[in-house]
Amino acid sequence: MILRRAAKTIVLGVWLLITVFPLYWIVITSLKPKSEIFSMPLRYWPAEVTFEHYAELFSFADFDLYLLNSLLVALVSAAVVTVIGVLGGYVLARFDFPGRGALMLAFLVTQMIPLFIALGPLYLLMSDLGLLNRLAGLMVVYIAMLVPFCTIIMRGFHERVPVALEEAAQVDGASRLQAMVRVILPVMLPGVAATFIFAFVQVWNELFLAITFIDSEDAKTVPVAMNSFITQYDIDWGSMAAATVVSVVPTLVLFAAIRRYIVEGLTAGAVKG
């Protein structure tokens, strides 16, 4: 029994090490001076800690601008998609109407087919609409990308709110909208927040659409900027490591906040079925 417990602890410990080490390594790399990054033998603890790579990001590269762009696009897209999800999820959960099943199917299909299958035509559409190289263009595409998932998830949250609660509010003279804002939303707030954060992180991380539609310097998001750090033969790993750390910190914090919901959301569909 003790032996088994020890074995289990060791295995779990090793896996934890394997999981965390890459993150540790990128953080350490970002704090090493260039001379140390590219010298052998490698040091597993920096002899000298420097913030020069972080400073470079904000002085040579306009990383503050990219961060601001990413933040703006992610906040707006996530907010819009959450509102759309709350509304759509509400009627999908509460009403039976012709075409409801077809709509759900149409939404589910988009989750199986990668968006970049239509990357070319989407580029042409964006070009026709004058949305290339504009943050607003990225926002509408991201909203479209996230609507199906967020609507389906919000439908699940709505279904858990007892109808009686809403009816009681309506008996008290509240309109449907008032009932939704004052009674249903407060009950669902954790779910709404989780959906918002999920959408935010998805947008924050998105690469292919952004590099297709954006190439002007002042509309770059963080992944687009980092993508342009990659040249064919040479990467400045100090700056790249610093950029990785800067871009991953917000998502780590947000994901930690909604971990429970992600696990629930991931597993609900598959396990129930």
Place this chain on the structure above:
Amino acid sequence: MSRPAFTARKAGLIALCLLPGVAFVAVFTYYPMVRGSVIAFQRYNLFDLTSTPFVGLENFRAVLAEERFWTALRNTGLWVGLSLFFQFLLGFGLALLLRRHFRGRGLYQAWVFFPWAMSGFLIGLLWRWMFNGQFGVINDLLLRTGIIDTRIGFLSSPGWAMTSVIVANVWYGVTFFAIMIMAALQSVPRELYEAAAVDGASRLRQFWHVTLPHIRPTLALIVLLRVIWILNFPDLIYSMTGGGPAGSTDIVTTFLIQQVMGGDYGRAGAVGFLVLGLLLAFSLFYLNATRFERSR
């Protein structure tokens, strides 16, 4: 749950609530897909849009005649198959170890969960740096432990590159499987185990005769979703190797993205169709196979 019946009075509300979402998805998802399926039959190059005649199956013929497409197809099999196999195996193991409560389990899960906060693009960069042929930490560790005597150019040699991207993908995906399988394990009613224990079944037999049959349908579904997801996941390969060296880590989706970036939308459309066909064929085959197994 009772849903109020559909009445004309409520039609307005329903339409109003659904319209924004439907509009976005119709215009920016379905319209491009439809247009893309038309373009697949046209000569359509972004850098020469003066004439875009219909050319029948010309684009498909061109793609299928290309050596790189077939390489990408073979690689897709390796990428999906091997990634899935190891993610499943390690994820299952992790789920079994985390099944019972122990002190610090919540904290442990939080730490093991973190790769999920990162994008495939960043994961690819992380591993690109670690697999670096000169200053990479993996070479350093292998040298220190005496497993190798000379550095390996993991990402610059066609023989190693595929292995390297798969290692990174396995690292990324184990947590997902662990979470899903843990949830599946928790869905097994406790009484079943109790009954089995009363009958004197050993732990292993309980696992084999109680746990496994009970969670098999869920596992089948998880695996299917995962195959589709891994196939649709070019991000990691894109930032780690860009499909190179010499196309040795290309999969169908990185190949597709290269076509789009090259501006040949006609061919990209054809590749898109082929990817869709592949997804569909696999899903049908798989669903059929697992249904057969269940009814046996």
